Amino acid sequence: MVKPRKRTGKKKTASVAVSIAAFPTGSRIMKQTMRKSTGAPAPRRALGSAAEQQDQTENNSQEDATVRTSARISSQTKALDPGQNDQESANNRGLSTSKKAMTLRGGASQRETFPICKDPRLVILSFRLRSIPSAGSVAWLVYHDLYPYSPDHIVVVDVEYDFGSSDGVAAHALAMEAIVNRIETGDLSTFTSFAVYITDHTDPERGDLHFAANNEGADRPLSVLDALIPKELADIIRIKASETSMLTILACGSIVTLADTRKDIVTFTNRQVTEH
Numbered sequence: 001m002v003k004p005r006k007r008t009g010k011k012k013t014a015s016v017a018v019s020i021a022a023f024p025t026g027s028r029i030m031k032q033t034m035r036k037s038t039g040a041p042a043p044r045r046a047l048g049s050a051a052e053q054q055d056q057t058e059n060n061s062q063e064d065a066t067v068r069t070s071a072r073i074s075s076q077t078k079a080l081d082p083g084q085n086d087q088e089s090a091n092n093r094g095l096s097t098s099k100k101a102m103t104l105r106g107g108a109s110q111r112e113t114f115p116i117c118k119d120p121r122l123v124i125l126s127f128r129l130r131s132i133p134s135a136g137s138v139a140w141l142v143y144h145d146l147y148p149y150s151p152d153h154i155v156v157v158d159v160e161y162d163f164g165s166s167d168g169v170a171a172h173a174l175a176m177e178a179i180v181n182r183i184e185t186g187d188l189s190t191f192t193s194f195a196v197y198i199t200d201h202t203d204p205e206r207g208d209l210h211f212a213a214n215n216e217g218a219d220r221p222l223s224v225l226d227a228l229i230p231k232e233l234a235d236i237i238r239i240k241a242s243e244t245s246m247l248t249i250l251a252c253g254s255i256v257t258l259a260d261t262r263k264d265i266v267t268f269t270n271r272q273v274t275e276h
Contacts, residue, residue: 039202121191155191157182163227200250221268238274
């Protein structure tokens with residue numbers, strides 16, 4: 001007769017045997033741990049506003065401003081009426097191979113994308129640290145994705161900045177003057193939405209935004225944002241197109257994971273330059 005085993009109250013734990021032969025000689029099983037926020041260390045340096053540090057020499061903003069245009073020619077892209085049989089790209093069909101133009105009847109899938117999808121006249125305003133290339137940037141990807149749908153009503157303004165020198169500060173002030181003039185009385189005066197992209201690095205320990213190329217200087221996010229988007233430009237966007245505009249900051253995570261720098265972002269967004 002077999003006697004039943006007494007229960008000890010302890011749960012059995014499964015044991016797994018691992019063959020040593022399954023691993024190369026000298027190899028070790030490493031425990032994975034969460035990585036700290038990535039970033040680029042840079043010394044903290046005080047950054048004043050671009051207007052305060054601007055050289056007092058007079059310059060023609062139109063001559064000094066860099067003008068970038070798309071390689072695509074909008075005149076080669078014509079609109080199609082629904083059902084029209086034509087293989088050319090249409091502003092409401094994109095690059096679809098369908099012979100019939102299609103109409104989007106659904107809403108946007110994300111709240112953040114709605115402002116730039118619903119308005120047909122959009123300025124993509126890209127602020128990019130000089131050491132970050134424009135090729136493959138989010139701003140240009142958005143432009144090329146939306147261009148076929150509205151070729152005559154979308155434009156990119158690409159601003160490369162570096163506040164590490166007085167020349168860089170002065171160049172940014174001239175670029176901002178040129179943009180303000182274009183929005184108030186120039187070719188951008190009829191545009192009604194702004195998608196603002198800021199592409200930058202952050203210091204991983206402090207969350208500071210870089211304002212100089214090659215990791216040569218960083219400062220509190222609010223100081224850098226105020227220098228990038230001066231009050232005159234911010235007021236125009238707020239008054240003219242706040243409800244249909246959005247701001248996107250493309251930087252490492254420490255800018256929002258650290259309490260002090262997150263407060264700077266909250267302070268800036270509370271000004272409601274853009275509502276998204």
